[in-house]
Amino acid sequence: MAATPNPAMGNANMDGGAPPTPPLPGTDMTGICFRDQLWLNTYPLDRNLVFDYFALSPFYEWTCNNEQLRLRSIHPLDMSNLSKMTGTEYVLSEAMEPHLFVIRKQKRDGPEKVTPMLTYYILDGSIYQAPQLCNVFASRLGRALHYISKAFNTTASKLEKIGYVDAENEAAASESKANKETIDFKEIKRVDHILTSLRRKLPPAPPAPDFAVGYAPPSTAEGEKGSENQQADPQPATVDPIIDQGPSKRMKL
The missing domain is CATH 1.20.5 (Single alpha-helices involved in coiled-coils or other helix-helix interfaces)
Incomplete structure (x- = not known):
C-alpha cells in the first residue's frame, strides 16, 4: 500500500487553513463537506487509496476495525480480516473511479451479521455524509x-x-x-x-246600430236541418225556358 500523509498532522481544508474542531463521529454531519486539495494533487483517487483519503475527514472514527488493520499493515478494506472481527467498520459498497465512491459505516456482530449505520460518498474528491x-x-x-x-x-x-x-x-x-x-x-x-x-278631451263613443225591422237571424237548428235536406234530396237544375226550346220552326207560306 502506498504511503500517505500522516493523519495525526491534521486535516487541511480547501483554503489551506487550520480546520475547526470536528464533531464527534456518528452525529449528524450532513451540513459539512471535507476536501483536501493537496492530497488530491499528490495521490490518485482509486480503490486502493480512497480509504486513506477518507481517514483524513472528520467522518472517520479512529476506534473502528479498519484502523486496527492499518496498524497491522493490512489493507483497511480487506474483508477476509474484517469478517473475523466485531465492532464498527467501514466498507466500500460502490466505486466509479475516479469520480464516485460510496462508503458504508456498519456494526458487525458476526461473520454474517451486520447492521448498517451511516453512508458517506466521495464525489469528485469532496466527501459528504448521506442523509x-x-x-x-x-x-x-x-x-x-x-x-x-x-x-x-x-x-x-x-x-x-x-x-x-x-x-x-x-x-x-x-x-x-x-x-x-x-x-x-x-x-x-x-x-x-x-x-x-x-279621455276627457275625446267625444263620447256613438251608440251601436240597430238591426233592420223584420230581420230575424236563422236559428242554428233550422239552418243545420236545411243543409242536411239539401244534401239528402238534391233538386234538378232549372232550365231556362227561353234558351232551351228545341230547334227553331219556320212558318209555312
Whole structure:
C-alpha cells in the first residue's frame, strides 16, 4: 500500500487553513463537506487509496476495525480480516473511479451479521455524509406542507377579494333596483294622468246600430236541418225556358 500523509498532522481544508474542531463521529454531519486539495494533487483517487483519503475527514472514527488493520499493515478494506472481527467498520459498497465512491459505516456482530449505520460518498474528491431516509422523508413532507399552506393562503386571499367585490356588486344592484322602482312608479302615474286627460278631451263613443225591422237571424237548428235536406234530396237544375226550346220552326207560306 502506498504511503500517505500522516493523519495525526491534521486535516487541511480547501483554503489551506487550520480546520475547526470536528464533531464527534456518528452525529449528524450532513451540513459539512471535507476536501483536501493537496492530497488530491499528490495521490490518485482509486480503490486502493480512497480509504486513506477518507481517514483524513472528520467522518472517520479512529476506534473502528479498519484502523486496527492499518496498524497491522493490512489493507483497511480487506474483508477476509474484517469478517473475523466485531465492532464498527467501514466498507466500500460502490466505486466509479475516479469520480464516485460510496462508503458504508456498519456494526458487525458476526461473520454474517451486520447492521448498517451511516453512508458517506466521495464525489469528485469532496466527501459528504448521506442523509438518512427518515430525514429525507421529513424534509420532503415539510416542503410539501409549506407549499400546500402557501396555496391555501393564496386561495383564501383571492376568495376574500371575490367576496368583497360580490358584496359591492350586490349593494350597487340593490341601489339601482330601488332607484329603478322609484322611477317606474313616477312613470306609471304620469301615463295614467295623460290617458285620463285624453279621455276627457275625446267625444263620447256613438251608440251601436240597430238591426233592420223584420230581420230575424236563422236559428242554428233550422239552418243545420236545411243543409242536411239539401244534401239528402238534391233538386234538378232549372232550365231556362227561353234558351232551351228545341230547334227553331219556320212558318209555312
